[in-house]
Amino acid sequence: MMTFKPKKIPIRVGNRYIAILNENNAKELDVRTAERIILTVKSKEITAIVDITEKNELKDNEIGLFAETWDKLKITTKDKIRVKPAQKPKTDKYIKAKLEGKPLTAKEIDEIVEDIVNDDLSDIEMTYFVAGCFARKLSDRETVNLTKSIVKHGGQLKFKDKIVMDKHCIGGVPGNRTTMIVVPIITALGYRMPKTSSRAITSPSGTADTMEVLANVTNEASKLKKIAMKVGGFITWGGGVDLAAADDKLIRVRYPLKLDPQGMLLASIMAKKFSVSSNHVLIDIPIGPQGKVKDKKDAAKLKKRFFTIGKMLGMRMKVIITSADQPVGNGIGPVLEAIDVIKVLKNEPDAPKDLRDKAIKLVTELLYLTKKYSFKYQARKTAIKTLESGKAWEQFQKIIKAQGKRRMPKVGEYKFVVRSGRSGKVTMIKNKLIATIARSAGAPKDPGAGVYINKKLGEKVRKGEALFTVYAENKTRIGYVRNLEYKKAYTIK
């Protein structure tokens, strides 16, 4: 035990408590960088992670504390801080064992998740955990246990309905905003569908970003529960309800290497379903050379894993494989996608047919999963009827109103049309490049920015005809797009 004089470092750096010692004091306490110490002030106590600085930066027996620690312990400059080394978390052992190839037990996983949620693991330790799950893989059993732990240590929305529906697309396809059509149809039919979605990380828009141009997507859990009880469902941002706190923390350390350990990814997805009581779950795996999953073999494996894990969690599962060969719908970027969705729901003649078809396919699968239909075509008929009757559109407006309606921003006023250099047929559209173009144009930060697809795969095009149109909210962004190899986005043959 040593006593220190606190020195405030006037900034917050995250949730974790960090304490800075000079080299001398660290040696005396026998602690090293990233080890833990217990700080006590009066009767308050916290565990902090050690950072070490040079001797001349902090005087002997002076401890540097960032603003969050200062506030948490209600420190004043007159206080003396008592410091002693803390035990290493025992989860370090489990993480090391995983890196060595040993499977983790349910209890071990649960303790790791608990430590993560309580900010008891440093970034280095969390990184080792992710690395272990990536290099050594997680079994289905480990994945289910991880899912349950994430749910246990996060928020939950409990519904008692026998049927709570959910859907999830593993992503990689720009413009694929089926959720905003599926939820209105399903809930118009009287089923519960509490849908949480993500924001874009590297894509031009996530469902939460697109929904946000029409409605508030950051309602609290208690409010969401009320909305779902009243209008059957919602479309909200998952990160706003803290359903998977552990998951959010892991994403931070996964991001630098873009590391997606499959088991962790599955647990992350399934935890979000499990935490809102979903029991009828449809998973959409788009495949193709440009998709996240490249071929049928990998898709079949992933399908099997989703199915097995869902079953272990007591869910009725359907996993479908779709095409990742081109964007779905015409708009890419929050406002442009919202316009597509509205057109489909309002049955407008120029509504994008592929988006409509895919949404109906998904609804059909979900309805059929209830086992209330003897044949799939009957479920499909119900889906189409609900859409064409205008009931889905009516329902969508109810959901928007319940979440809090927002005035949709305009499409970006700066545009730039990319035209075909030759006549022929569209034989390839590069999803990733289209996404990069939409992002460079400002999406999702500038909601009116993005790309409008004028020609889709297989369509004939004449020289000089528009292939796609870039929209931006300011001129600089158009300049960014012009610096890209935007012409390579289409192949015409």
Place this chain on the structure above:
Amino acid sequence: MMTFKPKKIPIRVGNRYIAILNENNAKELDVRTAERIILTVKSKEITAIVDITEKNELKDNEIGLFAETWDKLKITTKDKIRVKPAQKPKTDKYIKAKLEGKPLTAKEIDEIVEDIVNDDLSDIEMTYFVAGCFARKLSDRETVNLTKSIVKHGGQLKFKDKIVMDKHCIGGVPGNRTTMIVVPIITALGYRMPKTSSRAITSPSGTADTMEVLANVTNEASKLKKIAMKVGGFITWGGGVDLAAADDKLIRVRYPLKLDPQGMLLASIMAKKFSVSSNHVLIDIPIGPQGKVKDKKDAAKLKKRFFTIGKMLGMRMKVIITSADQPVGNGIGPVLEAIDVIKVLKNEPDAPKDLRDKAIKLVTELLYLTKKYSFKYQARKTAIKTLESGKAWEQFQKIIKAQGKRRMPKVGEYKFVVRSGRSGKVTMIKNKLIATIARSAGAPKDPGAGVYINKKLGEKVRKGEALFTVYAENKTRIGYVRNLEYKKAYTIK
């Protein structure tokens, strides 16, 4: 490109440049935690790692910079900082591939090491690299390439001698200070032996700590070269010469999980030999239930790896397997160990026989490695003669003088004798517990602290006779030891 007003955070947190942005600005720049940005002030430019704070912590367009960044860019509060996102280091790809199980090429390893040395990798990225090397292992080829890269990107001491000797013990045995006897004998015989050693990390003393009670161990490379040219060799702290900068940085992230990827460990050891031009290298692997290596099979594997890698590096190698069953010598802790060494070198009658025998064994192997002796007993005779004639002691004093003699501190004045509770024979001495006791007594920070072994394995002991004696420089430390289960250190049967 955005422009920011700098806000100084008045502390240094390490070599890496860290820049803090608020959430808004991070979004605008499209950067995330641990991503990189390029900061430009006037004509100066650096790459910094991003940390993100809440909106109310930093104003929009205000950037938080720690003291090292402030100094490096010579910032004044009036300056404007231009900021743009930087490319991800391409080594991220290699690190991810290693985690996936793909071997690394020489070029890939070299680029990773270069990035590490230049502080271009964040802790998270370095952690993934260590995890990859641990979970996927490094082949001999990868290990050799890692060794060469560490040497290339660190300091070097070049000697042109046909014979440059070196030795290394993988550790785990308290009191094992043979180096301080081997180097004087070898250099007294006219061979070059530029020996770098480590300080204790978790042990009660490293060779550098023990040597430091007699001589300065932090001479610069140029001075060390002169010393070795003048008196044949030195015994210095490796960390003081920056021979393996990459290695030191990796140790920081290895420490939290105490992760020792074997290839990385081997590269770290061999790089230190290679960087001082050693070409005749003896490796000592102590084995036993208490050692770092538990059994003969593992020892044989490790022996083979050392041998292969040394050969690939153009070294003449000898690897011996010794016992890790009890401490070597009687003293444990810097001053107590130095006293043992001096007694052996001065041929005093109470010099610890086991330490003397082991040192002679090591010298014999090194001499025999030169191929100048037809039979090992001849080499052994030379070793003994050099020691017994007093030449080694004379030579040790020359080395001390060349490095800078220090006045040896006293043995701690507080002591505590642990006596046998019964009569019998010593059948076990627990190395780890003895090390913990010596460390709790204050070693290596308090050089006079430690443990003196009164009875060794196999010795007869009467009830009430001293088994070992604890020395400390202050009373509190004796109290710490009394809190340990010190009685369990010995088994008497």
